[in-house]
Amino acid sequence: MNAAGLFAGIGGFELGLHQAGHRTALLCDVLPAAQAVLKARFPGVEYRSDITSLRSLPADVDLVCAGFPCQDLSQAGRTAGLEGERSGLIGEVFRLLSRRRVPTVVLENVPFMLQLSGGNAMRAINDEFERRGYRWAYRVVDSYGFGLAQRRERVFLVASRVLDPAAVLMSDDRPIARPATSLGNLPHGFYWTEGLGGLGWAVDAVPTLKNGSTIGIASPPAVLMPDGSLLRLGLQASERLQGFDADWTLPAEQVGRRSSRWGLVGSAVSVPVARWIGRRLVEPGCYDTARDRPYSVSGKAPRAARYDGRVRHAVDIGVDPLGIEPPSLRHFMANPEPPELLSLKATRGFLERTRRAKLRFAPGFIDAVERHLMAIGGEVPARPAPSRQLALLPS
Numbered sequence: 001m002n003a004a005g006l007f008a009g010i011g012g013f014e015l016g017l018h019q020a021g022h023r024t025a026l027l028c029d030v031l032p033a034a035q036a037v038l039k040a041r042f043p044g045v046e047y048r049s050d051i052t053s054l055r056s057l058p059a060d061v062d063l064v065c066a067g068f069p070c071q072d073l074s075q076a077g078r079t080a081g082l083e084g085e086r087s088g089l090i091g092e093v094f095r096l097l098s099r100r101r102v103p104t105v106v107l108e109n110v111p112f113m114l115q116l117s118g119g120n121a122m123r124a125i126n127d128e129f130e131r132r133g134y135r136w137a138y139r140v141v142d143s144y145g146f147g148l149a150q151r152r153e154r155v156f157l158v159a160s161r162v163l164d165p166a167a168v169l170m171s172d173d174r175p176i177a178r179p180a181t182s183l184g185n186l187p188h189g190f191y192w193t194e195g196l197g198g199l200g201w202a203v204d205a206v207p208t209l210k211n212g213s214t215i216g217i218a219s220p221p222a223v224l225m226p227d228g229s230l231l232r233l234g235l236q237a238s239e240r241l242q243g244f245d246a247d248w249t250l251p252a253e254q255v256g257r258r259s260s261r262w263g264l265v266g267s268a269v270s271v272p273v274a275r276w277i278g279r280r281l282v283e284p285g286c287y288d289t290a291r292d293r294p295y296s297v298s299g300k301a302p303r304a305a306r307y308d309g310r311v312r313h314a315v316d317i318g319v320d321p322l323g324i325e326p327p328s329l330r331h332f333m334a335n336p337e338p339p340e341l342l343s344l345k346a347t348r349g350f351l352e353r354t355r356r357a358k359l360r361f362a363p364g365f366i367d368a369v370e371r372h373l374m375a376i377g378g379e380v381p382a383r384p385a386p387s388r389q390l391a392l393l394p395s
Contacts, residue, residue, distance in 0.1 A: 001063040001104070001281065004028070006051055006093060010037045010249055010264045012242065013065040013108070016274025021282060025058050033252035033260050040251035051092045056099045063281070066093050067108040067269050094128045101132060104160040106277060108269050111140050111153050111303070119301040122155075129159040130307060137165035137306035137315075143242075145176055145320030146272035149205040149329040150241045153319060154269075156277065163284055166306040168277065170315055171285025174323025179203045183364045184226055187329040189233075192222040192346050195353030201362075204329050209238055211263035220262060222342050222350075223329065224365070230342040230372040235261055237332050237339070243271030246336050276321060291316045344378045355384050 004026040005014045014024045027038050028048040039047060048054050057064065068090045090107075097105070113121050122138075129136045138157035143150050158165035179186060181203055189206035190199050200207030206221040220233040235258075236246035242265055249261040287306075295305060295312040302314035333339050351369050354361065370380045 002058075002060045003063040003065055004057050004061045004102075006064060006066040007068050007089070008038060008065075009034050009067060010244070010252075010268050011041055012244070012269030012271050013067060013106070013274045014042060015244070016269070016271045016276075017063075017065070017278040019271070019275045020278025022063065022278050025061050028054060031264075032255045033249075033264060036251040036255050037249050037264065041248065051089060054092075054096065057096050057102060059100075062103045064093065064097070064102050064105045065108075065274075066090070066105070067267075068093065090125065094132075097132055101161060103162045104158065104281065105129075105134070107138075107155075107157040107159075109155050111155055113155060114140075114301040114303065119299055122301040123297075125157070126305075126307065126312070134159040134161055135165055135307055135309050136160075137169045137304075139169045139304040139315070139317060140319055141273060141321060142319040143270040143273060144178070144205060144326060145174075145323050146243075146270065146276065147324040147326045148241055148243060148270060148272065149326040149332050150207075150209060150270075151178075151202045151205050152208045152270060154273070156273070158277070158281075163281070164287065164308075166287040166308070166315070167284035168280040169321075170287045170291065170304070170306065170317055171280065172276075172321035173317050175318045175320050176323045176325055181362050183224070183362060183368065184228075186226060187333075188224045188362075188365075189221045189329065190224070191219060192230075192232075192342060192350040193219045195350050195359075196357045197359075199359060199361075205326070206233060206238075206241060206329065209241065209266040211266035219266070222346075223333065223339070224368055225330075228368050228371055229375075230347060230369065231333065231339040232342050232346070233333065234337045234339050235265070236337045237335075238262070238265050240335075241332050242268050243273075243275075244268070272324075341376060342372065344373070344376050347373045347376070348378050348381070352381055355381060 001022045002025040003017055003022055005024055006028050008027045008029045024042055024045050026046050027042060028051050029035060030049055126136060136157060136159040138155055140153050140155050143152035158168045186204045189202040191207060194200060210219055223231045225231060239246055239248050249264050252261050252264060293314040293316055295314045304315040304317045306313050306315055373380055
């Protein structure tokens with residue numbers, strides 16, 4: 001297929017599709033840093049910076065991919081939904097589809113969109129596709145089950161006028177177990193920029209890579225290693241945890257600061273997920289209708305659903321299409337750049353936030369953070385009353 005990548009970011013969708021045998025005919029993203037990456041990694045592809053000025057899609061495009069802006073759909077955002085100034089840009093996709101019914105569309109966004117506005121945000125998107133004659137299917141999948149040591153759940157939606165979307169998204173289901181917390185035996189990823197309202201705990205993996213933090217700085221996760229040291233995830237390791245080669249985003253430094261690359265990586269589509277979808281677009285599988293469940297017209301939207309052209313169905317299916325267990329997080333962290341110790345300032349700030357939090361922490365976790373702080377020459381702040389010490393719940 002010839003694909004148009006809208007809100008293309010650093011090309012995670014497009015790279016995965018290329019690996020599955022597809023071609024990119026058009027790229028569009030408004031960020032100068034993303035533009036620098038796209039032009040370097042996809043030379044010769046037509047580029048547009050502003051989707052609102054794009055009158056129509058090229059005549060040879062038969063696949064549209066759009067990881068549309070999630071600021072208003074993410075749990076940390078303003079939850080303005082489809083009326084938000086940025087997430088409302090999904091309307092530009094439907095404007096272009098109204099001009100020409102491109103045969104197949106793939107969208108990606110955060111799972112919180114399923115409960116936003118009581119589930120109405122997702123239903124509104126589905127309504128727009130149905131009005132234009134598309135069947136659709138969507139499913140929450142986790143990048144972890146694609147061989148990446150990152151817990152990253154995202155909603156992928158396929159809408160098509162020429163194939164069965166359920167045969168693309170719902171024909172593979174190979175659940176795998178996630179390891180349980182085991183301090184001293186496995187690495188544990190968490191966000192040192194958090195600590196008050198959440199933590200992002202992940203066992204032998206990192207929590208979802210993201211494009212910012214609640215304290216307004218670039219937000220690489222930290223990792224508590226089995227030996228008790230706290231390490232800061234490197235940028236090249238983060239790129240690899242999204243399925244890119246190390247330094248994929250290096251061209252962004254031509255137009256901005258190195259720190260801007262964190263946001264580009266955190267906003268990207270995981271490459272192996274896009275590759276799986278691209279392969280299934282070429283060779284759809286077989287959907288088992290025994291997975292169908294009643295679709296509720298109100299309340300939080302189901303985590304997987306489909307529309308067969310007549311009826312909407314919820315779908316009973318998990319988040320692991322391929323079920324590829326990733327190598328240990330240590331494999332990603334050590335190659336190609338050695339990780340750095342979490343600094344004294346970062347460790348102390350995190351520890352002070354946990355003192356004010358009412359979160360629950362795994363037994364031994366706070367002790368490990370305190371030991372790391374002392375090992376790098378810091379003074380441990382006083383602990384609150386014992387009644388405030390609870391245990392870690394994964395966020």
